Amino acid sequence: MDTTDSRINLVVIFGGQSAEHDVSCVTASHVLRAADPTKYRTIPVAISRTGEWCSPHLAELPQGGVNPQSIPARLEANGVPASQNIVQTSSHSAPTVVIPLIHGPLGEDGTLQGLLEMMGVAYVGSGVLSSALAMDKAMAKKVFAHEGIPQVRHISLRDDNMSPSSLQSVSDELGFPLFVKPANMGSSVGVSKVRDAAELQRGAALAATYDQWIVFEEAVTARELEVAVLGNRVPRASVVGEIVPGNDFYDYEDKYVTDSATLMIPASLTQEQSDEVRELALRAYEALRCEGMARVDFFFEENGRGFLCNEINTIPGFTPISMYPKMWEASGVGYSDLINELVAHAQERHSRRKLNTAH
Template sequence: MTSQRKHVGLVFGGVSGEHEVSIRSASTVLAGLTSGSNPERYAVTVLYIDREGRWWGPGIAAAVLERGEAATDEQLPHPLPPAGFRGLPQDCEAIDVWYPVLHGPNGEDGTVQGLFRLMRQPFVGAGVLGSAVSMDKQAMKAAFAAAGLSQVPYVCVQASELKDDTTFNPLLKRIEQLGYPCFVKPANLGSSVGISKVRNRAELVEGLHKASLLDPRLVVEQGVTARELECAVLGRNDLRASVVGEVRFEADWYDYETKYTAGLSSTLIPAPLPDGVADRIRQQALQACEAVGVLGMARVDFFYDEAAGTIWINEINTLPGFTSQSMYPMLWAASGLTLDQLVHELVETAGE
């Protein structure tokens, strides 16, 4: 039995601002891979990417998971190798399928998926194209628009437009047609990193410059009063959608602190919705995956204006959070899949 187990390479960490979230997500995924019937199915090798992009083998990776926080240079073996990817650590030769738990740039954007593709090895989650398009909010919104999915009004911004008054002043006027408040977002970060809610021109200018330090491509979205709903998607040859959940919070908006601090937000699963709304959202979640070329897994987020009955698609996440507070595993739990069953299905989709 042991010799027939699939060897899963669970890789986490990464160079993005979501490094700590990745560690927490990987702990949950590992718990799923080592519970239920999965120990009979899988042998797991954990691999850690530090903040400088160096890959480390199971010894370092296990220590990071145990501590629950990023490794410091003092905790890594010296002399340290150069920053960046310099090849896989030892113990990777036997890996049959890769399970990336990497949030944000250089993990969720098609880069590591391209590495696995070059290695000709299957991996969990979306492919290169779907990952790249979904990570970049400008490209994602263009794909959604082409598919006819409703979105809140938005303006795409290039950081080069901020450099002189001949482009910056017309840009500000164009954005202000959205009205205040609005949200300034880096195009290629997740977990609400770098996002500003702005209520006037001074805050808009500050938010644009702040976001441009993180990404040369930005999106500014009109602020709407709406419920925040989420739907999980799973599968490759047979893509299916979960029940719909709702996130509620007392904060002004759903920022990083609210997302990842216990007690600052709550979830309702399934979300209490009028007849037919959940079905519409589930159908649009599948349409969104088709629009950006995503298979494997995704979490699709929506805004819902109950008074008007309007649904707007917000974004798609191809490597959604897997922490104890993350919606993706909770949505599937409410749909009948335990954690061990969920990660089993995800690993099996990699080979389809």
């Protein structure tokens, strides 16, 4: 390595073992190309579908029209352990910042963040606790309730407590239709909308294949709004975006297969409504102690209870056509500037953390 090169080593970790492997690869290719080469020396690190760490060559990453199907195979063929790369890179004199761009379990849930903490390297996004809390819908709901953040009526059960009578109490309390979700998942994987006791039983069994905690929610008829939040101690909220699902709900197919949902930025809201939901997004972000970035998702029951917080995504979709970067673009922060800002927040948080652990 050129010792006069004072650029930041930007390690982009992507791929991963979740259902969002392909979308993560697409995201990484965009981030690697958008990162300002005068500021960053980019180092791609891929995790295959089966969990191997690889160092793909930049040339192997897709250019232009991305075909996600072709990428994972090449990553898997290149099964070189690469986790040490980060340690080696971070021991060079130039500063290193890691961008974890893996969605879902083992990427967004605090596990990868814990590994990066142990490596002592700065990384983009939330820390261990907030990542884990935001990933676990049952725990996030407890914190939101404690902080008075409005949300849908819900019940969480452990998989060994889902007898017919406890499921009966769930439907007695929440009514049909209701939503059944694994607590730890994303991309609508394992999420069902159920209309009777038999469907409830099946939905619960499906959700239990993904996690030991299952969340049941009343089904609301509501608009779906999203707010992008950026920053550490003094976070800011973007303009509000809206998703109009193409299917019965915003399911996996709608998100990644048919792409039939319509995105609207800004959402059509009054100034007061927009101010209110942006303020709630900041409160929810702070309630889970998020840092760096997160997308806060809401239901908007227009003629009812108003804004209800659904969930926080600490590693939101990050391709240039994803909601998070688009909402920032509409708020005056372009894609490359967004990367610069996230890197700066990662470094700020890292130096603050070092003060706590310097004893």
